[in-house]
Amino acid sequence: MSKNKRNGVQDLIGLERFTNYGVKTDKAEIVFFAVEPTNISVLSSANIEVKVHDLTTVLSMIPDLEIIAMDSAERFDGNKWYVKERLQKEENPAVRELLQADHDFLDEIQLEMSSARRFLFAVRFRREKPEQIFGIISQVQKNISEHGFTVKRMDKAEIKRMLALYFGASIIGDEIPDIEGENYIKEADTNEEKK
Structure with a gap:
């Protein structure tokens, strides 16, 4: 490898660029589909079996379909652990009260976020042409939708938000810029123009 070539995070994880349909990596193009979760706690056993059967059918129709389950916001375990440790060691009652309030708040937020799961399907394309990819994407989306799943x-x-959450670049999935530091460059240019 030449000394001039710099390895950034993008190179390390194999991301090359965004495409019209998804993300191009060094090995494939990946297209992601967001699937609305079904609250099975309110379904009867028979309806749960139907949902499982529908998912099994989709997976048999699209054998290369990959399933991704992730939180739609960063987890709070590390923060809760830290506050709990501090709470055990703290002797000042006023500080203990504040730490307990923080711990309760994190519990409350985590409970709200626990129902905020994201379920994604992914399809990898290795040698297909763009017009083939479009046709396959349409068929995949149609097959998933016809089996009772709300899919988009x-x-x-949305892909950038998902990657930001996955790699810990954002706690709540804020939109990240296409170019690292882009907002600072724009701000510097604006300040320069004002002079």
């Missing part, structure tokens, strides 16, 4: 192909902004 993720756009660039």
Whole structure:
């Protein structure tokens, strides 16, 4: 490898660029579909069996379909552990009260976020042409939808949000810029123009 070539995070994880349909990696193009979760706690046993059967059917129709389950916001375990440790060691009653309030708040937020799961399907394309990819994407989305799942192909902004959560670049999935530091460059240019 030449000394001039710099390895950034993008290179290390194999991401090359966004495409019209998804993300291009060094090995494949990946298209992501967001699937609305079903609250099975309110379904009867028979309806749960139907949902499982529908999912099994989708997976048999699209054998290369990958399933991703993730939180839609960063987990709070580390923060809760830290506050709990501090709470055990703290002797000042006023500080203990504040730490307990923080711990309760984190519990409350985590409970709200626990129902905020994201379920994604992914399809990898290795040698297909763009027009083939479009046709396959349409068929995949149709097959998933016809089996009782609400599905949507993720756009660039949604994929960026998902990657930001996955790699810990954002706690709540804020939109990240296409270019690292882009906002600072714009601000510097604006300040320069004002002079």
